[in-house]
Amino acid sequence: MVDFSNKSTDFKKAQWNQLQNEYQTLISDYSHLPCIEQAAKVDEDHLYSLFDGEEGETLSEKGSLGPDQIQQLIAAVRHLHDHQMIHGAISPKNIWITTQGRVILYGAGEARVLEGKTRLGAVSDIRQLIAVIQRFSTLSESILERLNLEEPMTAEELEQILFRTERKEGISEDNKLAAFFERKSITQxxxxxxxxxxxxxxxxxxRANKMIIGGVIAAMLILADYCLF
Structure with missing residues (x-):
């Protein structure tokens, strides 16, 4: 529900309606973005959009994002950007985690209309997305630190940094294990x-002891023979 009673202008209402129409036209039947079931108004100052939904909870309530869910979230942002749409308000309260663990990113472009943030672009979405991942991700600290070093500008770059690094760390662990067994083999x-x-x-x-004992016995026998004669 959007209340235009205090800040209402015909221009903003027109922007809002245009945004809903664009979203309905461009974003449909995508797993990680909701479909708009209905966009209408209660009266001239109160407009609303009705989205489909599933049982679950917000990321704020759930409190963590696993690697697969991070990939789903990145995919949702990439899908918006591929259709020239900017979200503008990627935050824990707009990220829905279903009871099956599927991520749904609600909202797209409202901040640009309601808050007048016309300069928001794709890079701002990526910055917001990184902030969410750094706060709620279960990925290792070493992976997350690379985000600050490499500063990804697109969803593709972000995904590559996160999951390329994860694979490298996995390989590193395999190498450590191989090295352990190699050292163990060498030790054995x-x-x-x-x-x-x-x-x-x-x-x-x-053999040396036997030779010594044999020599001693031989010497004793020789000595005994000598004594007898």
Missing amino acids: KAEAAERERRKVEKGKHR
């Missing part, structure tokens, strides 16, 4: 070689 080989060396040394000692 070294231990086996050491056991074999000790075994050989032990065998040499045994």
